Amino acid sequence: MKVKSRGSRPRVTFKEIAKELGVAVSTVSNAYNRPNQLSPALREKVLETARKLGYSGPDPMARSLRRRRAGAIGVVYGDELSYAFTDPVHALMLQGVATAIRNEHLGLLLISGWSEKPEETCAVRDAAVDGFLIHTLNNSDPLLAAILERTLPSVYVDRPGTDGLPSVVVEDEGGAKEAARHLLELGHRNLGVLALPLSLGVRDGIISPEEQAESEYWAVRQRLKGYRSAAQEFGIAWEKNVTVYQSVENRPQDGQVAAGVLLSQTPRPTAILAMSDQLALGVLEYATEHGIRVPEELSVVGFDDAPLAARLRPGLTTVHQDHLEKGKLAGQTLLALIKGEEYPSSVTLPTHLVVRATTAPPPEIV
Numbered sequence: 001m002k003v004k005s006r007g008s009r010p011r012v013t014f015k016e017i018a019k020e021l022g023v024a025v026s027t028v029s030n031a032y033n034r035p036n037q038l039s040p041a042l043r044e045k046v047l048e049t050a051r052k053l054g055y056s057g058p059d060p061m062a063r064s065l066r067r068r069r070a071g072a073i074g075v076v077y078g079d080e081l082s083y084a085f086t087d088p089v090h091a092l093m094l095q096g097v098a099t100a101i102r103n104e105h106l107g108l109l110l111i112s113g114w115s116e117k118p119e120e121t122c123a124v125r126d127a128a129v130d131g132f133l134i135h136t137l138n139n140s141d142p143l144l145a146a147i148l149e150r151t152l153p154s155v156y157v158d159r160p161g162t163d164g165l166p167s168v169v170v171e172d173e174g175g176a177k178e179a180a181r182h183l184l185e186l187g188h189r190n191l192g193v194l195a196l197p198l199s200l201g202v203r204d205g206i207i208s209p210e211e212q213a214e215s216e217y218w219a220v221r222q223r224l225k226g227y228r229s230a231a232q233e234f235g236i237a238w239e240k241n242v243t244v245y246q247s248v249e250n251r252p253q254d255g256q257v258a259a260g261v262l263l264s265q266t267p268r269p270t271a272i273l274a275m276s277d278q279l280a281l282g283v284l285e286y287a288t289e290h291g292i293r294v295p296e297e298l299s300v301v302g303f304d305d306a307p308l309a310a311r312l313r314p315g316l317t318t319v320h321q322d323h324l325e326k327g328k329l330a331g332q333t334l335l336a337l338i339k340g341e342e343y344p345s346s347v348t349l350p351t352h353l354v355v356r357a358t359t360a361p362p363p364e365i366v
Contacts, residue, residue: 074132075094075097096331134156135158155330182355188270193272196219250276255280305319333347
């Protein structure tokens with residue numbers, strides 16, 4: 001049997017509550033908006049009457065219009081919405097943001113996007129927020145243009161600030177250089193690099209040095225720069241001895257696919273530098289499935305130091321960055337902007353290599 005919708009009940013007003021009580025409308029308003037103006041007994045009487053009449057409280061939309069505050073900040077990132085929940089590193093960053101705003105009566109609005117179509121930016125244009133955290137978007141992304149058009153307080157995360165906006169980044173180049181140098185000091189000379197996407201609208205697969213130079217994502221560009229710098233220090237020919245594979249998605253299953261391609265190259269890499277622990281996990285899974293011993297036959301280095309990295313067996317050698325602190329600083333900076341307070345124009349958080357059990361000298365010199 002179908003049930004007919006009754007629709008929404010008419011909203012009870014302050015005027016109706018005041019009439020029921022025989023008090024002024026301002027008295028009812030004070031009960032909700034300025035409770036210190038009423039005695040506890042009178043306020044409770046007003047609230048009890050309102051409940052009996054079915055009043056659900058002040059209209060949040062009207063309240064935000066009066067205050068000229070939306071009561072939320074937007075976190076914009078260039079991936080599917082589910083990425084915020086499936087990627088442990090992104091979840092930690094969001095946890096840091098939540099920590100920064102927990103006493104500010106603000107909510108978090110997650111806005112995702114992975115499109116080159118300007119018409120698909122309505123989520124940004126229509127977002128009821130007081131400011132934006134712009135996570136990793138590159139300059140050609142339509143989402144970024146839509147954010148800047150809003151002229152709301154905004155902070156860049158994982159890329160330098162432009163347009164006079166502040167930023168919170170990590171030392172990507174230095175961390176990547178330290179990771180590559182570690183492998184080269186162990187004696188590795190043929191390396192595979194498993195890169196995150198360099199630009200919008202790219203493909204999975206091995207990419208040429210020319211394509212590498214055109215990377216639009218700052219963090220990816222900096223990490224490639226760090227790997228290359230370490231190779232140059234050791235006299236390694238980048239084009240000859242380093243193969244770079246680009247993965248559009250940042251998931252373990254994509255790392256597995258990439259590992260299969262990289263390890264089929266000639267000469268075969270004896271070590272793989274992955275730009276995320278998620279991708280590194282996929283490399284380790286591929287090695288297990290194909291009987292490749294880690295680290296005896298293949299060394300693997302990740303980037304991020306996600307909680308799983310220390311729990312893996314063998315434990316993953318990786319570049320540590322403080323995701324919680326990054327999110328917290330980004331949130332604090334945005335709050336300062338919203339409130340008109342002083343804020344740092346840019347913050348760079350340090351990285352460092354954490355050596356665990358997935359790296360060792362290559363087999364030929366063990």
